[in-house]
Amino acid sequence: MTTAAATDLKAEILKMGAQALAASRALAKLTTDQKNAILLAMADEILAREPEILEANARDIAAAEEAGLTSAMVDRLRLDGKRLAAVADGVRQVANLPDPVGELMDEWTRPNGLHIQKIRVPIGVIGIIFESRPNVTSDAAVLCFKTGNATILRGGKEAIHSNKAIAAALAAGGARQGLPEYSIQLIPFTDRESVRHMAQMDQYLDLIVPRGGKGLIETVVSLARMPVIKHYDGICHTYVDKDADLEMAKAIVVNAKTQKPSVCNALETLLVHRDIADAFLRDAGKALVEAGVEIRGDDTVLAALDGDAKPAVEEDWTTEYLDLILAAKAVDSLDDAIDHINTYGSHHSDCIVTRNDAAAERFLQEIDSATVFHNSSTRFSDGEEFGFGAEIGISTDKLHARGPMALKELTSYKYLIHGTGQIK
Amino acid sequence: MTTAAATDLKAEILKMGAQALAASRALAKLTTDQKNAILLAMADEILAREPEILEANARDIAAAEEAGLTSAMVDRLRLDGKRLAAVADGVRQVANLPDPVGELMDEWTRPNGLHIQKIRVPIGVIGIIFESRPNVTSDAAVLCFKTGNATILRGGKEAIHSNKAIAAALAAGGARQGLPEYSIQLIPFTDRESVRHMAQMDQYLDLIVPRGGKGLIETVVSLARMPVIKHYDGICHTYVDKDADLEMAKAIVVNAKTQKPSVCNALETLLVHRDIADAFLRDAGKALVEAGVEIRGDDTVLAALDGDAKPAVEEDWTTEYLDLILAAKAVDSLDDAIDHINTYGSHHSDCIVTRNDAAAERFLQEIDSATVFHNSSTRFSDGEEFGFGAEIGISTDKLHARGPMALKELTSYKYLIHGTGQIK
Numbered sequence: 001m002t003t004a005a006a007t008d009l010k011a012e013i014l015k016m017g018a019q020a021l022a023a024s025r026a027l028a029k030l031t032t033d034q035k036n037a038i039l040l041a042m043a044d045e046i047l048a049r050e051p052e053i054l055e056a057n058a059r060d061i062a063a064a065e066e067a068g069l070t071s072a073m074v075d076r077l078r079l080d081g082k083r084l085a086a087v088a089d090g091v092r093q094v095a096n097l098p099d100p101v102g103e104l105m106d107e108w109t110r111p112n113g114l115h116i117q118k119i120r121v122p123i124g125v126i127g128i129i130f131e132s133r134p135n136v137t138s139d140a141a142v143l144c145f146k147t148g149n150a151t152i153l154r155g156g157k158e159a160i161h162s163n164k165a166i167a168a169a170l171a172a173g174g175a176r177q178g179l180p181e182y183s184i185q186l187i188p189f190t191d192r193e194s195v196r197h198m199a200q201m202d203q204y205l206d207l208i209v210p211r212g213g214k215g216l217i218e219t220v221v222s223l224a225r226m227p228v229i230k231h232y233d234g235i236c237h238t239y240v241d242k243d244a245d246l247e248m249a250k251a252i253v254v255n256a257k258t259q260k261p262s263v264c265n266a267l268e269t270l271l272v273h274r275d276i277a278d279a280f281l282r283d284a285g286k287a288l289v290e291a292g293v294e295i296r297g298d299d300t301v302l303a304a305l306d307g308d309a310k311p312a313v314e315e316d317w318t319t320e321y322l323d324l325i326l327a328a329k330a331v332d333s334l335d336d337a338i339d340h341i342n343t344y345g346s347h348h349s350d351c352i353v354t355r356n357d358a359a360a361e362r363f364l365q366e367i368d369s370a371t372v373f374h375n376s377s378t379r380f381s382d383g384e385e386f387g388f389g390a391e392i393g394i395s396t397d398k399l400h401a402r403g404p405m406a407l408k409e410l411t412s413y414k415y416l417i418h419g420t421g422q423i424k
Numbered sequence: 425m426t427t428a429a430a431t432d433l434k435a436e437i438l439k440m441g442a443q444a445l446a447a448s449r450a451l452a453k454l455t456t457d458q459k460n461a462i463l464l465a466m467a468d469e470i471l472a473r474e475p476e477i478l479e480a481n482a483r484d485i486a487a488a489e490e491a492g493l494t495s496a497m498v499d500r501l502r503l504d505g506k507r508l509a510a511v512a513d514g515v516r517q518v519a520n521l522p523d524p525v526g527e528l529m530d531e532w533t534r535p536n537g538l539h540i541q542k543i544r545v546p547i548g549v550i551g552i553i554f555e556s557r558p559n560v561t562s563d564a565a566v567l568c569f570k571t572g573n574a575t576i577l578r579g580g581k582e583a584i585h586s587n588k589a590i591a592a593a594l595a596a597g598g599a600r601q602g603l604p605e606y607s608i609q610l611i612p613f614t615d616r617e618s619v620r621h622m623a624q625m626d627q628y629l630d631l632i633v634p635r636g637g638k639g640l641i642e643t644v645v646s647l648a649r650m651p652v653i654k655h656y657d658g659i660c661h662t663y664v665d666k667d668a669d670l671e672m673a674k675a676i677v678v679n680a681k682t683q684k685p686s687v688c689n690a691l692e693t694l695l696v697h698r699d700i701a702d703a704f705l706r707d708a709g710k711a712l713v714e715a716g717v718e719i720r721g722d723d724t725v726l727a728a729l730d731g732d733a734k735p736a737v738e739e740d741w742t743t744e745y746l747d748l749i750l751a752a753k754a755v756d757s758l759d760d761a762i763d764h765i766n767t768y769g770s771h772h773s774d775c776i777v778t779r780n781d782a783a784a785e786r787f788l789q790e791i792d793s794a795t796v797f798h799n800s801s802t803r804f805s806d807g808e809e810f811g812f813g814a815e816i817g818i819s820t821d822k823l824h825a826r827g828p829m830a831l832k833e834l835t836s837y838k839y840l841i842h843g844t845g846q847i848k
Binding site: 114251386402 | 803
């Protein structure tokens with residue numbers, strides 16, 4: 001673990017902030033072709049440095065095993081030739097994505113002749129705070145870079161050697177094609193206080209993106225002086241309406257719960273209209289139980305499942321299990337379903353299964369979530385699945401970016417106004 | 425002054441938050457016609473209650489005079505029949521503006537058949553914290569209402585009686601046309617702690633907008649757990665290039681400095697290319713001095729103005745005078761001008777005066793400010809002047825909203841996805 005004396009730490013992070021701001025000015029002037037050439041050189045350098053990166057990773061793995069981390073946690077840390085090739089490939093993919101910077105978003109002429117243009121520009125300097133997985137270093141940095149932003153990255157202490165090796169490869173590869181110095185900086189200290197210093201330096205950082213557990217996000221939110229984009233929870237619901245195609249509903253529910261239960265867009269709470277609850281649960285409930293799902297239900301659910309479910313308690317409606325556990329409940333109406341989701345949900349991704357278009361439209365309009373689905377799995381709430389080509393995260397905030405965030409969401413705008421001497 | 429016991433205050437504000445959240449769900453369902461009918465009823469009620477509102481205002485004025493406020497401050501507080509008619513007229517104008525809520529911002533179909541729509545929705549609950557002028561109560565509340573947002577308003581203690589009377593008129597008038605209860609709430613306490621409680625309740629407030637002095641904004645930024653949209657300063661520059669039309673430059677500089685010096689888009693720092701500094705300053709400087717402007721300049725400026733200027737100190741480059749004072753300086757090049765503005769400016773509104781289109785384009789691209797002008801006064805940095813029809817403020821932030829903020833900037837979006845049983 002690398003630490004620094006308290007006063008040095010703050011000074012060091014402030015220095016990185018000033019360097020990032022200077023780099024951001026240079027980045028804003030790069031053309032799309034220059035940025036893409038830099039990205040390809042970064043990808044090449046990651047592959048060229050495979051031995052150093054894997055050696056650094058081996059040090060992290062050894063430390064993690066010594067510290068007694070679970071095998072799942074150690075696996076998240078681990079890099080190998082194949083995983084590193086995927087990291088480099090991700091960088092190449094970003095080079096192939098369209099560059100939103102410079103886009104003319106709108107333009108108009110005022111009666112006094114002033115011509116106003118609204119154009120897309122980089123945000124400036126973005127801070128990314130993340131935990132464990134070392135590939136985030138590259139994924140986050142290159143998305144920010146493609147959109148002309150400088151980044152300051154602060155990874156978890158478990159991956160510090162891997163993160164340093166990857167950041168060094170990005171900087172060295174990029175430099176060969178003219179990457180401005182300090183465009184991508186990794187904080188080399190793992191002190192917890194570095195999060196505080198980042199979150200407070202709003203003279204340099206325009207945005208901070210915490211990626212990790214609720215504790216990390218809570219800390220960043222309570223300290224930050226600049227905008228934070230985040231999601232705390234993905235408590236995603238599927239409501240099976242009385243007019244649902246029950247076979248379709250079963251397939252959607254099983255998929256949303258079991259295909260990858262550890263992710264934020266997986267199903268956590270099932271709501272079923274009382275009229276079809278028994279029929280649906282006897283069939284779909286059985287399929288879920290066979291897939292290894294523990295069901296926690298209300299009385300209707302318990303009765304339909306004949307002992308294959310446990311009683312749900314209030315806490316179940318607000319829990320993101322990220323596991324093969326499902327809260328389930330009968331509701332009396334579409335209104336009840338909407339009320340339940342708006343009250344207990346996390347405003348992430350929710351679904352209605354129904355053949356009734358009027359019910360679907362009401363659900364889509366009234367559910368206050370980033371993404372609302374009709375007749376499809378919540379697992380599609382994802383930048384790749386939206387066709388964005390990449391994703392830096394999913395926002396449950398309502399300001400600036402909501403839902404999957406990709407390149408466009410890493411930009412701001414400004415107004416350019418041409419006049420001929422207009423005065424007021 | 426109205427105060428509350430500390431525990432009651434927090435409970436009371438949390439209760440208002442929960443009420444606002446419930447109101448926001450009802451507001452999101454109103455049609456544009458319903459909202460417009462409510463707005464017109466609000467305007468009528470403000471006029472109908474003129475005697476009560478002016479009586480409440482008289483109590484504020486008496487308290488202000490007793491407390492020894494300056495006559496300028498007392499005048500900002502004062503309402504009369506004409507000013508109240510203007511408030512009501514402002515509400516009617518908002519009824520006439522197009523409603524951005526429900527706008528289909530984008531839509532596309534994925535290869536798997538999922539149809540994705542991005543639609544504009546209200547943000548939810550917006551907190552507005554403002555100082556002195558009572559008309560802000562109405563201006564801010566109706567813009568938020570038109571976009572389907574609930575508001576919690578916290579005005580300054582000097583205008584508490586006027587604010588209460590205006591908020592009561594809006595609520596009563598609106599109620600006649602179906603305004604959901606608690607859509608517009610004014611915090612009836614003037615304790616400073618109420619700002620803290622508002623800024624911390626991110627379970628209810630989606631956004632907080634502080635309007636007032638730097639001290640107020642600093643406090644809100646340091647306490648807030650939700651996004652804050654604000655501007656600290658308007659340190660606006662005009663750069664007179666060597667290729668400027670000097671008559672046009674003089675008119676723009678005099679207008680931007682003197683037409684209304686107390687506002688955020690007024691000129692604060694003049695930069696002049698060294699090649700034309702002497703010629704320009706001898707003419708335009710004289711015009712400024714005749715208009716009552718105190719000039720604080722560097723050596724070039726002092727020499728050109730023959731004793732009509734004072735020496736500038738470092739602090740002058742970062743001061744928002746909001747008064748008839750101008751910092752002025754010669755620069756060696758376009759690059760020097762850009763560097764000065766990006767270093768000392770507040771990223772609000774800056775202008776280049778030149779006949780050289782290439783220089784103008786570089787300036788517009790490279791100045792990192794919300795609004796960048798070519799050959800026109802920075803005084804046009806304003807929602808009305810942009811054609812937005814209204815303005816809730818000007819943002820120097822880069823996230824969500826930058827520059828003049830009107831109705832569109834008071835909305836968020838969500839994704840509606842229609843499928844036919846797609847699973848992953």
